[in-house]
Amino acid sequence: MIGALLPAPVVTAEAFGDPAVAPELFPEEAALVERAVPERQREFTTVRALARTALGRLGHDPAPILPGVRGAPRWPTGVVGSMTHCRGYRAAAMAHAADLVTVGIDAEPNLALPNQDVLETVLFGRERTHVRELGALRPEVSWDRLVFSAKESVYKAWFPLTGLWLDFDQATLRIDPEAGTFHARLLVPGPEVGHTRLSGFDGRWQVDGGLIVTTIAVYRKDLEQPDGPPSGAPGN
Known part of the structure; x- marks a missing residue:
């Protein structure tokens, strides 16, 4: 996977x-x-x-x-x-x-988060509406758990660059259900890498065999481009 x-x-x-x-x-x-x-x-x-x-x-x-x-x-x-x-x-x-600035991966069962308290700890504001809309579109995916997994990948990519904790409410997530990608926009100042300050992280996800897997990889070549993106691109 x-x-x-x-x-x-x-x-x-x-x-x-x-x-x-x-x-x-x-x-x-x-x-x-x-x-x-x-x-x-x-x-x-x-x-x-x-x-x-x-x-x-x-x-x-x-x-x-x-x-x-x-x-x-x-x-x-x-x-x-x-x-x-x-x-x-x-x-x-x-x-x-020399090739990657950071990488973060997470895997979870394709099951709903265990209770409402956990959901309210992980999802905020527009994310809850987004998850409901995605659920109506593709009910076979546990979108709330996917958001949780993606935020875990965000933290694993973030921490080596900052040495700081990142709470669930300090990044907001948007998922593309067709492309199998997501974007996490940071709600706190992002880390500086070279001459680029990251405003967020772009990632990929897959659901298969009862599992959710999310990944983030920030490729150094993307940040070195003069007009490169300000967020961590997943690369090609």
Whole structure:
């Protein structure tokens, strides 16, 4: 799924479950989940194996993938990356920092958000009307969960550039149901990358096999163009 949303030079790896024989963790990683429930240990292990696979394709030797500030994974120097996991799916996406400014990915079950309180935490103003309209058009998609997933991808793309928290109400989302894209407009000052200040992020989404996957990739070449877009374009 994710490879279709993030073409080269992004390198991706995905799995639709956990292998019968769990990959080896580094001791530092194993210590992080030694008290976790078995399901958490399995998803943690699988997604790190996928990330190491992707990093290997970029020329990096296997190494521990440990959390940094706010739990964000620390990648080797010169690499940008993102990981995600949900029931029935794990994925990682990596790229050389010379090619990409940032990348964010998220996967969720194609199910409605669990209750009204969560919905009101995630969707604001026009987004709620937008989701109702999309639901009338394509009821097979859980649009509220797609908004949640897209905002998770926004945060994963945002945080490495800013080191700051981004709340659900600090970006407003618009989804194109035909093109399989979305735009997140930031409601706070965006990060500066080179001579460009990002006003938002553009992303792609796919729904298949009971899963929602959302991605954002800001390509350096797009920001270096004299008339390039002020938001993070997904590239070609």
